[in-house]
Amino acid sequence: MNLHSSHHGHSHAQPLNRHTTVPNLNTVAAWATLHCLTGCAVGEVLGMVIGTSLHLSNAGTIALAVTLAFAFGYAFTMFPLVRSGMPLRTAAGLALASDTLSIAIMEVVDNGIMLAWPGAMDADLASPVFWIALASSLAIAAVAAYPANRWLISRGRGHALVHSHHGH
Template sequence: MSLNRLAFTATVHCLSGCATGEMLGMVIGTALAWSNVQTIVLAVILAFLFGYAFTMVPLVRAGLAFGAVLKLALAADTVSVPIMEIVDNAIMLIIPGAMDAGLDSFLFWGSPRSRS
């Protein structure tokens, strides 16, 4: 696999992982009726965990050593995930009612949090 393709694949996986973690955190926090702060904290933690994990998969499959993969994922995602999370959560706070929307609401699923 070419280096450019590998980088593209890792980036797509990072974005997918971040979005997956973000959505899972929002769904869990909303379902448990947690406060906005608790829900956001959970979503951010899960975004990091899933982002790192999803980034590492194609690199490990490409045959890179786990230690090198971990260093690459930490270096790349520690910058990109916070930027995505800051933008996503800022938009969520700007959209009236988005943070208070229930799981059965279009606003919950149609707002940026469902597309991180």
């Protein structure tokens, strides 16, 4: 069954029966992007806060933020799968397949913005510049990752792989 049907260039939910519908592709892609952003943002914010607090170099702070963003992003996908009884190795493979591109796009975009935003990487944690730049960069990163998530899901990849295992 297709995730969506197209009629005159827009998507509609397809009824499964009189009580259930499959959400359209745009909705699924938006939720997948939000899910990915949640894990990515937790790691990114922690990395930026820790790196800034420890007065790490920009490169050190970004390396820490990227590492934590991938770790939390993958963990947020894997945890419910493992909790439902899926073997850790299988859950890890699904997380890698579903999240890597999205997290990579978000990390390139948000760290690029942090580097380009005047004073953001030099600001201390009490500075509004730090927090406004970080929040803005994450929001823009999510918008940048949405098309990739939508494209992957439309081809049965990305978060479509994870959604097929919910209730495992």
